[in-house]
Amino acid sequence: MRLLNRYYDDWMKTSLQSKVIDRIKEERGYWIACEESVFYVEGGGMASDRGTLNDLTVKALKWENGHIYHLVEEPLEGVVTQQVDVAYRRIKTQIHSAQHLMCGIMNKRYHAPTISFFNDAVEAGAEMGFTAFDHALMDELEQLCNAYICMDLPVEIVYPTKEEALRHVALEKTDHEELRAVKIGDIDYNMCGCVQVPSLRHIQMIKFQRFEKTTRGYRIYFLCGDQLLHTYGKQLEALSSCAKKLAVPLLESAAGVDRLQNELKAAKQEEQNWKNQYVELYAKQMAETHQEPLIVAEIDDLDTKMFTSLCSILVRNYEKSLLCVCHHEARAHVVIAHAPSMTFKANALFQQVGKRFAFKGGGSPFMAQGGGAYEAGILAYLQELAKDLT
Numbered sequence: 001m002r003l004l005n006r007y008y009d010d011w012m013k014t015s016l017q018s019k020v021i022d023r024i025k026e027e028r029g030y031w032i033a034c035e036e037s038v039f040y041v042e043g044g045g046m047a048s049d050r051g052t053l054n055d056l057t058v059k060a061l062k063w064e065n066g067h068i069y070h071l072v073e074e075p076l077e078g079v080v081t082q083q084v085d086v087a088y089r090r091i092k093t094q095i096h097s098a099q100h101l102m103c104g105i106m107n108k109r110y111h112a113p114t115i116s117f118f119n120d121a122v123e124a125g126a127e128m129g130f131t132a133f134d135h136a137l138m139d140e141l142e143q144l145c146n147a148y149i150c151m152d153l154p155v156e157i158v159y160p161t162k163e164e165a166l167r168h169v170a171l172e173k174t175d176h177e178e179l180r181a182v183k184i185g186d187i188d189y190n191m192c193g194c195v196q197v198p199s200l201r202h203i204q205m206i207k208f209q210r211f212e213k214t215t216r217g218y219r220i221y222f223l224c225g226d227q228l229l230h231t232y233g234k235q236l237e238a239l240s241s242c243a244k245k246l247a248v249p250l251l252e253s254a255a256g257v258d259r260l261q262n263e264l265k266a267a268k269q270e271e272q273n274w275k276n277q278y279v280e281l282y283a284k285q286m287a288e289t290h291q292e293p294l295i296v297a298e299i300d301d302l303d304t305k306m307f308t309s310l311c312s313i314l315v316r317n318y319e320k321s322l323l324c325v326c327h328h329e330a331r332a333h334v335v336i337a338h339a340p341s342m343t344f345k346a347n348a349l350f351q352q353v354g355k356r357f358a359f360k361g362g363g364s365p366f367m368a369q370g371g372g373a374y375e376a377g378i379l380a381y382l383q384e385l386a387k388d389l390t
């Protein structure tokens with residue numbers, strides 16, 4: 001059973017001395033229960049606290065039989081010192097209070113219901129039941145939220161009777177004996193068992209980042225407080241390092257990337273020009289060394305693309321017929337083609353080669369090609385085929 005823990009009413013109550021009252025051994029260590037605990041246990045959209053019991057890391061937390069159990073490596077006894085990780089407590093509390101603030105504004109002013117809260121190590125947000133949302137609305141919300149933060153309204157924790165609570169919210173069935181609510185001025189009154197900042201200035205600032213459409217509404221992402229500083233710091237660091245590598249001022253990073261892409265495009269074009277010239281020279285030399293009209297050969301110093309252009313140059317410009325294989329990085333590519341002086345059917349011959357070596361491909365009676373995994377013996381097979389053609 002989960003009880004209301006009064007220590008959660010003070011966000012900076014993060015250490016306590018308390019006596020061990022129960023200890024349960026399990027595979028990962030020992031679950032330790034104390035008379036009291038300042039540790040927050042996951043619930044209501046807020047993650048569990050991190051921290052230590054007598055300098056031992058608390059690996060997990062749970063409520064059981066009305067007590068909070070802390071999982072640690074060693075069996076503790078007597079009075080132990082509880083210490084919650086203050087920086088982490090601050091961040092998640094700022095986020096949770098900011099979620100209450102923004103959702104309160106969106107509920108009351110825009111009649112958009114809250115669907116869910118979310119947050120991770122770099123950003124936070126809420127899914128809201130808006131039917132439409134855009135950048136102008138996001139900017140408006142940001143200004144409103146920050147105006148409330150400047151007003152520094154108190155974030156009150158109240159323990160209402162059922163009747164009092166019902167005046168503000170529709171209560172769902174609950175097993176709690178006691179009710180706890182959060183009240184922020186006239187914009188938020190909600191049942192909540194989480195830790196809250198004492199007043200809005202502790203959120204420091206909200207920056208709305210982006211939004212995306214969901215099936216139920218919109219997910220709206222924001223940064224606030226310490227998380228805003230951390231995330232922007234990291235993003236700035238990443239951007240600075242890119243700008244440095246691009247040798248441009250930070251704000252001109254995009255222009256730097258454009259320049260790099262254009263240079264790459266020009267370099268690729270130049271590479272292609274050199275390749276074309278190389279293949280033309282290659283074809284000329286090959287035509288000179290193979291005086292016969294039918295060339296049967298294995299090429300292993302060109303890539304497949306260069307090889308196929310070599311083949312078309314040989315057929316077109318030098319009137320050669322070909323039964324050639326290219327061996328490039330464990331792949332084989334076969335081209336069978338003929339000049340007008342010969343009459344064999346290239347596609348029919350390729351079919352035989354394809355069947356023998358499990359190649360994919362095809363073509364016309366004048367030129368057919370395709371390939372697959374390289375294996376020794378392809379050239380010898382092409383040489384056998386050539387014997388019947390001459």
Ligand SMILES: [Zn+2]
Binds near residue numbers: 182192193
């Ligand atoms: Zn809450």
